[in-house]
Amino acid sequence: MKNNKTAIITGATSGIGRATARLFAQNGIRIIICGRREERLQKLSEELSAITEVIILNFDVRDKEKVEWAIKSIPANFSDIDILINNAGNAHGLDTIDEGKTEDWDAMLDINVKGLLYVTNAILPNMIERKSGHIINIGSTAGKEVYPKGNVYCASKFAVDALNQGMRIDLNGKGIKVGAINPGLVETEFSEVRFKGDNERAEKVYQGFTPLKPEDIADIIWFAVTRPPHVNIADLTVMCLDQASSTIVNKVTS
Template structure:
């Protein structure tokens, strides 16, 4: 499917998978609405990608339903028609057994990974339904397919994304809107740095001894998904580095 004259809305666009997807989309001329909480990074990305395509940025927190509504309603006419929504914003906080879990960590994961995805999607859907077209890509995780030790609430939030993805596809079928999920395994991003609350040494160890996926690997997949002929919908895709067999089995160099 041609991406000519298409507009993509990407949450969590300031780093990792969101940023790599924005960069790849820009190289193919897709107009971009880039969303995040860090204005400096949004400004830098707009300057970088603005030479390739039209870019509009929105600084808001997906956890705040009023901020989401106000931001999306503020879109200028050139960016108001969203053809592709990439629900990428997400986070993991802590890696504790359930009995030691931090309630603030639980709130952050559920509010961003689940409620934030719902708030953004709900605000964008009316336009897609009116046009009877659109494509929603929900970024899930292998943690939404299995549960691993101390993953409890994070895994639960990603299992929720998996269920929402399936329910969304059913509910929007009559409106001709494509819905699919990309579920990555180990990708080297800021993910572990956030999970371990700035402990860079601990975060670095997650990716040592094997070749993890890169944000660009996932961006390639997302671009592939959105460029299939419109009658083709990639509903649910799981991708892991070759070294990874499951959330707990990774072949590392001795």
Template sequence: MQISNKKLTAFITGATSGIGLETAKLFAMNKIDLILCGRRQSALDTLKKQLSRHTKVHTLNFDVRDKDAVFEAIDSLPQDFSEIDILINNAGNAHGLNKFDEGDIEDWDAMLDINVKGLLYVSKAIIPTMIKNRAGHIINIGSIAGKEVYPMGNVYCASKYAVDAINQGMRIDLNQHNIRVGAVNPGLVQTGFSDVRFKGDKERAAKTYEGYEPLKPEDIADIIHFMVTRPYHVNIADLLVFPTAQASATIVNKQL
């Protein structure tokens, strides 16, 4: 895809692992310039070295929860990276899997701050340039948890329902500016997601993916690349994707 025959620049949050990492790799192979964002500078440095063989890469080290850091980082972009064509709001996580009355307030804060407020801060900083250019594509990474509430998902599901609502609201409000907005909502994807949710309990995390073939981060990256390479008059607004073994948030055909 090209807008006015210019080379594209993509801004990816949560770029050092999982879906963000695989999207960055695929974009690089397709000569899309990259602004890669994450909290681990060493991982960003390694990724920049790897992908700079294929395209131009700039890294930003900040936590999406930190509003001032978000705006300062984006304001610091050099001229070569100042025109952002594609925004992938990928940063997000789940903390804990507890009944509501047993939930940890710090976990709730982390999920709402990263999954909701972080997405808002980054979008708020980048959208003005897209409005000025009357072009741009925002893809918000949601979840089946934003479509169905499941047992002990409560606040994580609430955060992803918020992403679903924000995605719809963005699409409506930015329509007049010729900006494409869409979401990808995956089911079970084998990433470090469960390691974070279960706070380093590797055995419990591994059981999440036993007995069936889950989606891989590469699968979601391929879908994201498909979305951004459609002709500009085509906007994939809301996409739900499961592994074949999954039928809903709670129904998975496991062969154990």
């Protein structure tokens, strides 16, 4: 399928970002994949270059100057960004507020909130000039309800929810769609990062039920960006069948 649109995806080296890059490529979207892990970006680029045009931007969304430099380095033939997927995000630690580590708080706020702002700020001028574009912010059910020991992570995702609403209001009338996809439990590297490499603890998060897969969220993102011009998916929450809330999950115990 031929497609003349260009998409930029942050956090493309794993999980939802990687699955979305693959699905977009399969549908002929030209893609700019962004992430901190250059080796993974190269590998994904090699895979997807066989079916679409791909360029790599290797940067950390927390670094404002590097974000700006990376976006400015985009070749002219890729510079008209039609779709921005603000996917980069992480959870660090699972602690009560009195036991939380300030470095974990900084990481979550810097990546989940400030990083989203830095990237959006760098991309928006071109969208506004062309009066065309679509921004998808990847939020979380953690941005809809707070759960025990989720404090700062939930706060960062509540911020994403607020920013999504604010962007949609501020960009109204400028021809730019803004919407959020808010997943519940998705089996990715999320818990491995949260528990800082404790794979045994991370694996237990997804045991006893069937969680969402990254491809499930990629399908929903694709649905959102392929609606008719007058339709905007403003805010969508998705959970697996066995999840009823952040704290209620039907798990089969052995």
